[in-house]
Amino acid sequence: MASYNTSEFKSGLKIMMDGDPCAIVENEFVKPGKGQAFSRVRFRNLKTGRVIERTFKSGDSVEAADVMDSELQYLYSDGEMWHFMNPSSYEQVAADAAAVGDSARWLKEQDMCTVTLWNGAPLSVSPPNFVVLTITQTDPGVRGDTASGATKPATVETGAQIKVPLFVELGERVRIDTRTGEYVSRVK
Amino acid sequence: MNGTWQPTASIAVLRERARLLAATRAFFARHGVLEVTTPVLGRSGPRDVHLSLVEARFPGRQDATWYLQPSPESAMKRLLAAGSGPIFQIGPAFRAGERGVRHNPEFTMLEWYRPGFTLAQLADEVDALLGELLALAPARRVRYRDVFQAQVGLDPMSAANVELAAAAQRAGLRAHAPTDRDELLDLLFSHGVEPALGPGAVHVTQFPASQAAMARVADGVAQRLEVYLNGVELANGYEELTDAAEQRRRFDEQDAARAARALPRPPLDEELLAALEHGMPPGCGIALGMDRLVMLATGAHSIDEVIAFPLERA
Numbered sequence: 001m002a003s004y005n006t007s008e009f010k011s012g013l014k015i016m017m018d019g020d021p022c023a024i025v026e027n028e029f030v031k032p033g034k035g036q037a038f039s040r041v042r043f044r045n046l047k048t049g050r051v052i053e054r055t056f057k058s059g060d061s062v063e064a065a066d067v068m069d070s071e072l073q074y075l076y077s078d079g080e081m082w083h084f085m086n087p088s089s090y091e092q093v094a095a096d097a098a099a100v101g102d103s104a105r106w107l108k109e110q111d112m113c114t115v116t117l118w119n120g121a122p123l124s125v126s127p128p129n130f131v132v133l134t135i136t137q138t139d140p141g142v143r144g145d146t147a148s149g150a151t152k153p154a155t156v157e158t159g160a161q162i163k164v165p166l167f168v169e170l171g172e173r174v175r176i177d178t179r180t181g182e183y184v185s186r187v188k
Numbered sequence: 189m190n191g192t193w194q195p196t197a198s199i200a201v202l203r204e205r206a207r208l209l210a211a212t213r214a215f216f217a218r219h220g221v222l223e224v225t226t227p228v229l230g231r232s233g234p235r236d237v238h239l240s241l242v243e244a245r246f247p248g249r250q251d252a253t254w255y256l257q258p259s260p261e262s263a264m265k266r267l268l269a270a271g272s273g274p275i276f277q278i279g280p281a282f283r284a285g286e287r288g289v290r291h292n293p294e295f296t297m298l299e300w301y302r303p304g305f306t307l308a309q310l311a312d313e314v315d316a317l318l319g320e321l322l323a324l325a326p327a328r329r330v331r332y333r334d335v336f337q338a339q340v341g342l343d344p345m346s347a348a349n350v351e352l353a354a355a356a357q358r359a360g361l362r363a364h365a366p367t368d369r370d371e372l373l374d375l376l377f378s379h380g381v382e383p384a385l386g387p388g389a390v391h392v393t394q395f396p397a398s399q400a401a402m403a404r405v406a407d408g409v410a411q412r413l414e415v416y417l418n419g420v421e422l423a424n425g426y427e428e429l430t431d432a433a434e435q436r437r438r439f440d441e442q443d444a445a446r447a448a449r450a451l452p453r454p455p456l457d458e459e460l461l462a463a464l465e466h467g468m469p470p471g472c473g474i475a476l477g478m479d480r481l482v483m484l485a486t487g488a489h490s491i492d493e494v495i496a497f498p499l500e501r502a
Contacts, residue, residue, distance in 0.1 A: 007285070028288060028289065029286070029287060029288025029289070029290075029291055030288070030378055030379070031238075031286055031288075031291065031378075032374060032377070032378050032382075032421055033414075033421055033424045033475070033477075034236065034238070034399070034400065034424060035238055035370070035374040035377075035378065035399075036238050036370075036371050036374045036375070037238065037285070037286065038375065038378065038379070040379070052360075053360060054360055054361075055360070055361040055375065055379060057371070058285070
């Protein structure tokens with residue numbers, strides 16, 4: 001497996017640390033006037049999400065992690081695994097609940113998602129920043145109430161629960177910001 | 189930032205930098221210290237294993253490698269041996285492989301020598317200089333052993349290597365096969381002690397004997413002074429080694445260490461040894477990073493903010 005030297009460390013670099021794939025968040029060069037140079041590195045464990053700090057001697061190397069982001073199309077879920085396909089090669093991969101995580105709330109069939117692959121297997125899934133989903137359940141709003149900022153709960157086709165303005169009706173399509181889980185607008 | 193033709197330091201900062209340089213010169217003129225200019229190109233360079241020398245060649249003279257000096261120490265000591273009296277210099281210094289928020293491979297060093305001074309007198313002069321340039325109160329003075337013990341919980345003079353290694357491990361510091369005591373001390377000091385030195389100026393003295401190449405060792409302790417400002421290393425001073433034989437021995441030791449690590453081996457600095465053999469007056473010297481001083485004066489977070497064109501734009 002390829003390796004990186006401390007002189008190549010930079011934000012975003014994917015490395016292996018204690019058996020887990022990690023991404024460097026920050027790399028600081030530390031050197032006393034008369035002494036050994038070090039790299040103080042903060043990196044995110046891509047499996048656990050935790051940020052850890054470690055110090056390396058200048059000139060040390062670490063194993064590179066075979067971590068790649070790819071844009072894959074979400075196909076379907078069988079309850080246990082979520083299936084994605086590369087639209088050009090037609091290759092499929094299956095991601096488990098751990099990899100899919102919270103994005104399961106927003107996955108709509110045929111949407112393109114960013115799937116982070118480690119050694120070819122899904123490590124994490126990011127839905128697109130915005131998704132358009134149909135309201136499958138909500139109480140009727142008060143007619144004409146388009147001005148108040150009040151919201152009501154609603155369920156969308158993926159099963160996710162969101163808050164929408166009172167004028168949004170059952171069967172309407174809405175745009176949601178997946179990063180915040182918030183309603184953005186109605187979509188015709 | 190816009191086009192890379194532009195400086196990374198603002199004109200306002202460059203003005204403040206100029207003011208500090210002028211004030212420094214005025215300080216030394218007032219104190220009777222002579223300004224000197226010595227070559228940046230040299231036939232040899234320091235053999236410290238942790239220094240990487242920038243090399244230069246003259247076209248057509250492929251036989252000779254010249255070295256860009258990481259500090260003007262060697263030439264200035266030769267001047268001292270020639271009877272110059274107290275001297276100072278502000279000029280470029282070069283260290284390959286050192287690039288970061290507080291490092292640029294080419295930087296500006298203020299270095300001065302005081303024949304006849306004790307380390308305590310040198311510390312007083314540093315206080316006076318920083319007091320004038322930055323309106324700073326005199327530094328808090330601490331001993332290496334005390335601050336190390338307070339932060340790391342071990343006595344750096346007597347703790348076993350395995351104990352130091354364990355402490356490093358606990359602090360999440362990764363030192364490959366840590367059998368090198370100096371490496372462990374460096375690691376623990378720069379990572380554990382320096383950040384805890386606190387705001388204002390701090391002078392650390394009485395370093396372990398192994399931690400100074402050109403300093404006199406007395407009572408098992410290196411006669412060395414480190415100046416920190418707001419936790420950033422600003423200057424490194426010594427009671428200078430004047431014994432030519434001891435200096436030669438250290439140069440040989442360093443050469444062997446470089447050979448063992450397959451590092452480039454610069455030739456022996458015969459001129460400095462000859463000067464020491466002739467006789468250099470006892471006294472102290474100190475090297476201060478001027479760019480760091482400007483950073484601290486202007487509140488800059490990165491050295492790029494105080495240098496017109498750092499390496500990537502040179």
